[in-house]
Amino acid sequence: MLTLLHIDASARQGGSDTSSYGSHSRRLTARFMSRWRAVRPSDAVIYRDVGQNPPAPVTGRWIHAAFTKPELRERWMVEVLAESDAMIDELIAADLIIAGVPMYNFNVPAPFKAYIDNIVRVGRTFGFDRSRPGEPYWPLLGGHGKRLVLVSSRGDYGYGEGERIGHMNHVEPSIRTAFGYIGITDLESLAVEYDEFADDRLKRSIARAEAEVDALVDRLL
Template sequence: MRPQDIVDYLDVGRTPPTPVSQAWIAAAFCPPELRTEAQKVVLAESDALTDALMKADLVVIGAPMYNFGLPAPLKAWIDNVVRVGVTFGFDRARSDVPYWPMLPTGKRLIILTARGDYGYGPDGRLAHMNLVEAGLKIPLAYIGLYESEVVAVEYDEFSDDRLAASISEAEMSVDALVDQLAMAEYPAT
């Protein structure tokens, strides 16, 4: 147990972030000092989400696979936190590397996922169809969340011994991961 840690819980299924819109894009790409009050209002939710992400040392995402990809509210969260000038930088003058991550270093990402079929893991028969892990790892690494772990339950649609074994294996993996994280040197936030 780490009683000094603070847990910030966000359920995007129950409280989905507002999807990115044309007004959001116009506000996000406007220099902060030139934003109108209306643009500040449009970005307020994104500001809160990116602020929480900036403060987090560990990000745990529960992500079921829906038709090979992410649920729409989780994609809306990603769209709100991958923000130019906030979580990634951009400068056209840097022709070799015009983009760079802006999240503070040392953060970790844990993805807990469930899949109806099986074989979506690395080198699995359906690995090429696993858009959940790519849909999280790629944009989050882009902003600086490089270190990630995945724990998955498969065989959801089969409801047989394979599902029970997959759940048991996932629970053991989560327990081992919790033990490892409990020993990690994360600052109290």
């Protein structure tokens, strides 16, 4: 049995297949999960909606607590880190992470950045030892076969690598960097484009993305 961690980061509620104001990324993650569970209904699923329930951003108190050795933490430090601990525990438990992360102004939505800031944490997802020869940092979640599936959506088009405005896309690169840093390097990604145009190009992009989701589920299964 596998454990899947399903994350949605869109500020929109519902999928674009059920509401004219719905989210394309939610639509794609829901499609992925539905097809997966149809074949493997016994797999455990953890769901976290950071779009509707944003994690608390990192604060000075959070940093103080995180960089205090666990055995020396005061009660308030444990409380400040409780949400971060819960999200990291979910990530550690997961074999496969399915994240719906739309592009907002060329990067990830603020709640998902807060999520990243909470899970990239010294002593829990990466190690640090200033006396260590060579590189003082190392990932703690590598070597466990974890996979990340990223589905996104974009208002414009041409954000793929080498395309007309690919250099303006900081969604996939920032996620790849952050998750790779903690040891999750196996990443698959796909996206809907043309949302702002709302024409046949958007319809074709959605259809193409849905076909890619279906093919990806079949391949991963």
